[in-house]
Amino acid sequence: MKEPGHMGRPNAVNAFRVLRVLVVFALTIVFGYGSNESAAGATLPQGFSETMVSGGLSSPTAMDFAPDGRLFVCLQAGQLRVIKNGTLLATPFLTVTVDSSGERGLLGVAFDPNFATNNFIYVYYTVPGSPAHNRVSRFTANGDTAVAGSEFILLNLNNLSAATNHNGGAIHFGPDGKLYIAVGENANPSNAQTLSNLLGKVLRINSDGSIPNDNPFFNTAGARQEIWALGLRNPFTFAFQPGTGRLLINDVGQNTWEEINDGIAGSNYGWDICEGVFSPPNANCRDPLFQYSHGGIWCAIVGGAFYNPPVVQFPASYVGKYFFADLCGGWIRLFDPAHNTASDFASGISAPVDLKVAADGTLYYLSIGSGAVFRIQATPSLGSLRIDAVNPQAGRTSGGQQIILTGAFVNLSTVTIGGSSASWSYTNGAGDTSTITVTTPAHSVGAVQIDITPSSGSAYSKTNAFAYLPTVFTDDSLIVGQTTTKAQHVIELRQAVEALRAVEALGVVPWTDAALAPGTTIKATHILELRRFLDDAATRLAFSTSPYTDPGLTSGFVIKRIHIEELRQRIRTIAG
Numbered sequence: 294m295k296e297p298g299h300m301g302r303p304n305a306v307n308a309f310r311v312l313r314v315l316v317v318f319a320l321t322i323v324f325g326y327g328s329n330e331s332a333a334g335a336t337l338p339q340g341f342s343e344t345m346v347s348g349g350l351s352s353p354t355a356m357d358f359a360p361d362g363r364l365f366v367c368l369q370a371g372q373l374r375v376i377k378n379g380t381l382l383a384t385p386f387l388t389v390t391v392d393s394s395g396e397r398g399l400l401g402v403a404f405d406p407n408f409a410t411n412n413f414i415y416v417y418y419t420v421p422g423s424p425a426h427n428r429v430s431r432f433t434a435n436g437d438t439a440v441a442g443s444e445f446i447l448l449n450l451n452n453l454s455a456a457t458n459h460n461g462g463a464i465h466f467g468p469d470g471k472l473y474i475a476v477g478e479n480a481n482p483s484n485a486q487t488l489s490n491l492l493g494k495v496l497r498i499n500s501d502g503s504i505p506n507d508n509p510f511f512n513t514a515g516a517r518q519e520i521w522a523l524g525l526r527n528p529f530t531f532a533f534q535p536g537t538g539r540l541l542i543n544d545v546g547q548n549t550w551e552e553i554n555d556g557i558a559g560s561n562y563g564w565d566i567c568e569g570v571f572s573p574p575n576a577n578c579r580d581p582l583f584q585y586s587h588g589g590i591w592c593a594i595v596g597g598a599f600y601n602p603p604v605v606q607f608p609a610s611y612v613g614k615y616f617f618a619d620l621c622g623g624w625i626r627l628f629d630p631a632h633n634t635a636s637d638f639a640s641g642i643s644a645p646v647d648l649k650v651a652a653d654g655t656l657y658y659l660s661i662g663s664g665a666v667f668r669i670q671a672t673p674s675l676g677s678l679r680i681d682a683v684n685p686q687a688g689r690t691s692g693g694q695q696i697i698l699t700g701a702f703v704n705l706s707t708v709t710i711g712g713s714s715a716s717w718s719y720t721n722g723a724g725d726t727s728t729i730t731v732t733t734p735a736h737s738v739g740a741v742q743i744d745i746t747p748s749s750g751s752a753y754s755k756t757n758a759f760a761y762l763p764t765v766f767t768d769d770s771l772i773v774g775q776t777t778t779k780a781q782h783v784i785e786l787r788q789a790v791e792a793l794r795a796v797e798a799l800g801v802v803p804w805t806d807a808a809l810a811p812g813t814t815i816k817a818t819h820i821l822e823l824r825r826f827l828d829d830a831a832t833r834l835a836f837s838t839s840p841y842t843d844p845g846l847t848s849g850f851v852i853k854r855i856h857i858e859e860l861r862q863r864i865r866t867i868a869g
C-alpha cells in the first residue's frame with residue numbers, strides 16, 4: 294500500500310512523500326508491530342485517551358465493524374482479518390489472491406444490511422492478470438471464516454493499465470440498501486469524465502450485482518448504468534451519515550487540494566477539469582464542500598466517519614461531525630457539515646488509512662504505519678460533577694415533578710434536593726452525561742440546595758438551586774364576603790416570593806412590617822410589595838405577567854379577596 298493517489302508524480306515533493314511512506318514500511322518490517330506494546334501514541338485533545346486494539350496487521354488498508362461488533366480489517370496482500378473481543382484471530386476470515394503492487398490489493402469490506410440473517414460480506418480487491426482489474430465479490434460467513442467456495446462475483450471493473458495507483462476501493466451500503474463502490478481513475482484523468490467506463494466514479498449496484506434502474510445514467514446512451522457519480526480522481530474513502538443518510542466522499546487530490554464532496558446522485562465532481570473549487574464556477578460540476586491544501590507535507594485524505602453512534606461517548610458537540618484524516622499529515626480532523634469548516638482533533642499518527650466510529654461511541658483508526666488499530670475514547674474525569682442549569686427552577690411542594698439538570702454528571706451516583714433523596718436518570722441515555730432528569734421529592738416552601746455525589750470523587754452542591762412553592766394555601770378557597778384577608782395569607786405569599794427571589798439571586802426583600810403578626814391589618818403596601826417582587830422574579834424566570842386588579846392600589850384601599858387570589862394564582866402557575 295502506497296499513498297493513495299500520489300505515486301508517480303513527477304516532482305520533488307512527490308518523491309519526498311514516496312520516501313516518507315517507504316520509511317514507514319521499513320519500520321513496519323523491522324518492528325513487526327506484533328505485540329500489544331504501546332506505540333508512540335497520538336496527541337489527543339484533553340479529555341481523550343487511546344488504546345491499541347491490535348497490532349500485527351501487515352499493510353492494512355480498510356476496516357469495518359460487523360453488526361455483531363467484530364472488527365474486520367483488510368490487508369493489502371489479500372487477507373481479511375477479524376478482531377473479536379479485542380483479539381486478532383489467528384485464522385483469516387478469507388484470503389483472496391490479489392495483485393498488491395503499488396496501491397492495489399484487498400482494499401474494501403462491507404457487510405450486508407441483512408448480515409444477521411444472510412451472512413453476506415462484500416470485498417473489493419485487485420484480481421491479478423495481464424491486465425489486472427478490480428472486482429467486487431460477495432462471500433458467505435460461517436462464524437469467523439468464510440464458507441469455502443462461497444465467492445460470488447458481483448462486478449468486474451475495467452481492466453487496469455500498467456499504473457498501479459488510484460484504485461479507490463471503499464465500499465459501503467447506503468440507507469437505500471444499495472451497494473456504493475468508490476473507484477479511482479487508474480492514473481488516467483480522462484477516465485473520470487467519461488461515462489463509458491467505471492473508473493473515477495462512485496458506482497451503485499444491488500446486493501446481487503444487478504443494476505438499480507433508478508441510477509442517474511441508467512437510460513443514458515453509451516453510459517455504464519452502474520455509474521452514480523463521476524469526476525473523481527481517487528475516492529479512497531467515503532461514508533454515509535447514520536440517521537440522515539447523507540453521503541460524504543473524500544477525493545484524493547493531485548498537487549494541490551484534498552476534497553470532501555457532497556454525495557449527490559448524478560454529480561460530476563470535476564476531475565480532471567479542475568482540482569478543488571472551480572474558479573470561475575462551472576455549473577456542470579459540483580464543488581467540494583471543503584478542501585485543504587497540502588501545505589508541503591500533507592498528501593491524501595483518508596478515513597471518513599460520521600460521529601452519530603448509537604451510544605454517544607464523546608462530548609455532545611461531536612455529534613453530527615465527520616472525522617477525516619491525512620495519510621502523510623498523520624492527523625485526524627473534524628469536519629462540521631453544518632458549516633463546512635474543520636477543526637483539529639488528533640495528530641502524531643503513523644500513516645492513518647481508515648476511521649470508524651464504533652457502536653459504543655469510541656473512534657477507531659487504522660494505521661498502516663503502525664500496522665495496528667487504535668481506539669480513541671473520551672476519558673471520564675472523576676470528581677468533575679457540575680450543575681450549570683436547572684430547568685425549571687421552581688415547582689410544587691408536593692413534589693413528583695421532572696426537572697432537567699445540565700452540567701457534568703459522569704459517574705453520578707446520588708441526587709438530593711433540599712436534603713431529600715431524588716430519583717434521576719440520564720436524559721439522553723447513559724452515553725450523554727451532560728443532562729439528567731430528576732424527579733423532585735416533596736419539600737416545604739423555600740429555596741433549596743441540590744447535592745450530587747459521584748460513585749467516586751468529589752461531590753458538588755448548588756445552593757438555592759430550586760424553589761419549592763405552595764399551591765395550597767390557608768383558606769385555600771377564599772370566598773367573597775366571607776373570608777377576611779389575614780396576615781397568614783400574606784406571610785405565605787411572602788415565603789413563596791422569597792424562595793423565587795433566592796433562586797434568581799435577587800437578594801432579601803425589605804418587607805414593610807417584616808414580622809407580620811397575626812391580627813395585623815393587611816395594607817395596600819403589603820400587596821403592592823408582593824406584586825412588585827413576585828413579578829420581578831417571575832419575569833426573570835420567563836413567565837409573562839399581566840396587570841392586577843386595582844392596579845392603582847393605594848394606601849387606604851380595602852384589601853379584597855381578589856388581591857390575594859391573583860398573587861396565589863401567579864405562584865401556582867410558576868409551580869407548574
Ligand SMILES: [Ca+2]
Nearest residue numbers: 562563564569
Ligand atoms: Ca473535485
